[in-house]
Amino acid sequence: MRTYTLKYISELKTKRLELDGMWKKVFGEPGRSGKLWIFYGPEKNGKTWFSIMFADYLAKKEPVLYVSAEEGIEDSFLDVITRAKVDITNRKFKVKGKGVSITELDDYLNKRYSPKIVFIDNVTVYVDQLKNGGLQTLLNNHQDKLFIFIAHEERGEPYTATAKMIKRLADRIVKIQGLVATVNGRQGGEKFLIDESKAMILYGSEIKDQ
Template sequence: MARPKAVYAKNLYELKDKIKRFAFSGVFEIVMGQPTTTGMWIIYGNEKNGKTWFALKIADYLSQLANVLYVSAEEGIDGEFIEACERAKIPFNNRSLKFYEYTEIEVLDEMLSKKRAPKIVFIDNVTIYADELKNGVLRQFTQKHADKLFVFLAHEERKEPHGATAKLIKKLSKVIVRVQGLACFVSGRCPGGVLTIDEEKAQLFHGVETTSN
C-alpha cells in the first residue's frame, strides 16, 4: 500500500487559489457560500417534506454552471417524478440536466469515466444503492471520480439519515441539508441557514441562520 504524501503549509497556501468553486448567488450563496465543485453533499428528510423538490431545484440551478446527471433510482421517471419536475419548474429546454432511472454503480462508473461526463451527479436515493455502496465501495467510487460533485438523497430516521451508508455520507459531506416541513436546514462546511420552500411559486426564501451539524 502506497504511503500518503505529506503536504507542507506552503503547498497548502499555493493550492488555495487553484481550488475551483461554484459562483453561487442569491439565496444559495447566502446559505452555501461559494462551495467547492467536488466532493459530497447530502439532502435528507422524511417522505413528502419537499426533499425531491429541493433536489430538483438545486439540480436545475447547478446545471447553469455545469452538466448535471440526476439518477431517479427510487421513483424512476414516472408520473409523480415528472410532476415534481413541473413543480420545480425545470425548463423544458434545459439540455445541461439529464435524468436517468436506476442505473447500476458499475454502469455509472463507466458513464462517469467518459471524457465529457457530467461534473455533478445526483443519486436519489441512498437506500436503493445501499448494498452496492457498502464494504468500501462508496469511498472507492467517489475517490475514482474525485473531480465531480456527488449529491446524495436519503430518507430520515430519528432526525438522521437512514442507514449506515447514508450516515457515512453525511460525515463526509461538505454541505448537509435536512428537509423538514418544507424548510431546508443547511449546515456543514458552509455559512448555513434555512431555506423555505414555496412550491406554488417554485421559489426558495432565506430564513434564519442555523448552526452546523
C-alpha cells in the same frame, strides 16, 4: 505515496461552485471537486423537489446528472419537475432512471465529457452497493466530481448506516422538513423555503424569526 509541502497546499486554487443569489446565501462558496453533500429528511417533505430545483439552477451553468433511482422518470418525477418549474429545454440537465447500478454509473462518469455534478436519489436504493468500501471507491474514482446524495430520515438522522457515513463525510448537510431546507453542515443555519406559502402555513412566522 506522494507527500506535499505546506507551501504547495497553501497555493492550491480550490475550484468552487459559482453560486449567486439565495443559493449563495444558503451554501456560501463551497468547493466543487472531490466533494460530498447530503440532503435528507422525512418522506414527502420536499427532498426531491429541493434537489431538482438546485440541479436545475446548476444546470444553467454546466452539465448536471440526476440519478432518479427511487422514483424513476415516471409520473411522480414529472410532477416534481413541474412544481420546480424546471427548464425542460435545457440539454445540460441529464437524468438517469431506475435500474442503474453503481458500476454502470462509474463507467458513465469515466467518459471524458461526463457531468461533474451528480445527484443520487436515493441512498437506500444503493445501500448494498455503497457499503464495504463501495462509496469510497466511487469517490476515489471521480475526484473531479461533486456528489450530492439524497436520503430518507429515521429518528432525526439519515436512514441506513451508509447514509449516516455520508453525513459524517459531507461538506454540506441539508435537512429538509416541512418544505424548508436547513443547512446544518460547514455553512450552518441558513434556510431555504422550497414553497414559501405552504411552509408559512405549517410554521407561521417561526421560519423568518429563526
